Amino acid sequence: MSPSSSIRPSLVWIPLSLIAIALSVIQPAQAATYSVGTGPGCTHNTIQNAINAAEANAGADTVRITRSLFYIEQALVLTTSQEVDLVGGFATCNQAASDGVLTDVSGINGLLEPVMRITINTGGVVRLRHLTILRGDEDGTGHGGGIFFRGNGSLQISDSAITNNTAGYGGGIYAEGTGGLAELIIGANVTIANNTARYSGGGIYVDAMEMAMREQGSIIAFNTAQGTDNSGYGGGLIVLGRENVAAYAYIGSGGFGSGTIFGNTARYGGGVALVGGSDDSGDARLQLFTTQSDRRTAIRANVASVAGGAIFQTDGGGLILPIPGNAHSS
DSSP states (O other), X not given: OOHHHHHXXXXXXXXXXHHHHHHHHXXXXXXXXXXXXXXXXXXXXXXXXXXXXXXXXXXOEEEEEESSSOBOSOOEEEEESSEEEEEEEESSTTOSSOOSOOEEEEOXXXXXXXXXXXXXXXXXXXXXXXXXXXXXXXXXXXXXXXXXXXXSSEEEEESEEEESOEEEEOSSEXXXXXXXXXXXXXXXXXEEESOEEEEEOSSEEEEXXXXXXXXXXXXXXXXXXXXXXXXXXXXXXXXXXXXXXXXXXXEOSOSBTTBSEESOEEEEOSSEEEEOOSSGGGOEEEEEOOOBXXXXXXXXXXXXXXXOSSEEEOTTEXXXXXXXXXXXXX
């Protein structure tokens, strides 16, 4: 045997079926689009069935929610570690792009549950656009009337309304972080209004995570935290830190002339309540930004029956004004 023949590779036959399997493993997951409604082009006739399909698909998915059906008695559940977009604003399933007219998703006459119960695990992103989330009615001391969000991912809402929802805590939105990557992002043109908490967090309840609302046209208005002797914090917004976990809210000047957080009511902190945790690492912080040069950040015309019409803070709660820029509370 020659020296060269000892190192010449042998030919090995590999079945084509095994090659196909190997290629399918290394190819990226495919994004999918599901359309909810009735008529040509629709893939599902309920939002929940479309969500289930998106959860089962490994790629980034979009659920298009048309106005060709009425969505009442909704108690939707979404659990994901992926990217999922829930998008309204379509008249029909074959419509090429959203027309911007909001699709109503209502909990009226349904179970005493949030309209949407969303769990986003690490790495996951859920985006809501062109939707009105309304008439959620989580009972008793339950959390999240319109939206209940928990996890270590990102919930992003834009061009939507969260309105006329009720819960024990977080009438409009309850957002609870389970890790350092959790965030609630309120984008442009979001109205969080006329929601009620029986206890605390009429508009939004932020629990151990970061929340930002810095875009143009977004407001927290006319929400109520009814409260009892030991509750009633944050008519518009409560930011709650926990032991070893800080919470932050970043509010810009993107609202209207009346303010970004206005017309809310509570026992403590008609506009905002900052409630720190039991140690120094559980701070609750509010930072105000001037994000539009012609408009100040304003927390205005809020009412507290006990203390803190604009802002109420406990130990560990704090307000950071923008430098440079302007901020106003009244």
